[in-house]
Amino acid sequence: MSLLLNDLLTPLYAGILIASAFFGSFITAAFGAGGGLLLLLTMASMLPMSIVIPVHGLVQLGSNATRAIATYRYIDLDMLAYFSVGGLFGAVLSTTVLIQIALEPMKIVLAIFIFYLLWGPKPKFSGTSPSVRLIAGLSTAFLSVFVGASGPIVSSYLYTKEYEKLKFTATFSSCMALQHVLKAAVFSVVGFAFLDWLPLIFCMVISGVFGTFVGLHVLNKTHGANFRKGLRLILSFLSLHLIWQGVRYFYN
Numbered sequence: 204m205s206l207l208l209n210d211l212l213t214p215l216y217a218g219i220l221i222a223s224a225f226f227g228s229f230i231t232a233a234f235g236a237g238g239g240l241l242l243l244l245t246m247a248s249m250l251p252m253s254i255v256i257p258v259h260g261l262v263q264l265g266s267n268a269t270r271a272i273a274t275y276r277y278i279d280l281d282m283l284a285y286f287s288v289g290g291l292f293g294a295v296l297s298t299t300v301l302i303q304i305a306l307e308p309m310k311i312v313l314a315i316f317i318f319y320l321l322w323g324p325k326p327k328f329s330g331t332s333p334s335v336r337l338i339a340g341l342s343t344a345f346l347s348v349f350v351g352a353s354g355p356i357v358s359s360y361l362y363t364k365e366y367e368k369l370k371f372t373a374t375f376s377s378c379m380a381l382q383h384v385l386k387a388a389v390f391s392v393v394g395f396a397f398l399d400w401l402p403l404i405f406c407m408v409i410s411g412v413f414g415t416f417v418g419l420h421v422l423n424k425t426h427g428a429n430f431r432k433g434l435r436l437i438l439s440f441l442s443l444h445l446i447w448q449g450v451r452y453f454y455n
Contacts (some may be wrong), residue, residue, distance in 0.1 A: 232418025289340025
């Protein structure tokens with residue numbers, strides 16, 4: 204257990220984060236969405252944003268890469284290629300910004316962004332031309348470095364292609380895995396000590412795998428409408444808590 208701990212991580216916090224990885228994956232597998240945001244908000248409530256974003260990214264890389272590998276035959280390689288090129292530019296741009304700002308106030312930005320995802324209209328995109336794909340890859344990769352929650356935007360864009368289910372899952376998972384790799388590279392460049400957090404990341408990834416299997420087992424055996432409403436309220440409460448933390452940061 205001592206390998207999981209450091210100055211910022213108590214045994215209680217480590218246990219909560221590992222459990223949150225399980226429940227986040229369970230929720231996504233069983234009900235379709237919401238688990239990643241729950242994990243992100245839980246982590247942001249307990250740790251500085253400069254740690255939350257890179258650690259959350261590697262945990263999510265594990266689950267997205269697993270799904271991408273399992274469905275690799277269905278990946279739209281053309282879309283992935285454009286996202287890769289755009290994402291590289293987004294990563295370079297985000298690095299130049301990241302070294303000049305404090306990430307802790309981004310808790311307020313993250314909370315407002317999640318409020319929009321929960322209660323606002325879904326983003327709408329038009330066109331899948333090469334330039335639009337490049338811009339989508341660039342903008343979402345840039346956004347991911349600062350709020351860690353670009354998945355809903357990527358998902359909304361890919362819906363414009365009207366993929367069948369397996370092709371959508373494969374392409375979405377591969378694009379998100381790519382973004383998490385780029386995010387890890389960005390934080391490595393600015394000096395984040397990934398080695399200090401690898402034991403926790405490993406435990407969270409394993410916990411998430413178990414959560415996925417349990418969630419898939421109960422898939423289609425539950426009625427998720429009421430659950431999703433409750434989850435939306437919980438995510439909203441956690442977002443309000445983040446806003447309070449961000450405001451307190453300015454006053455301290």
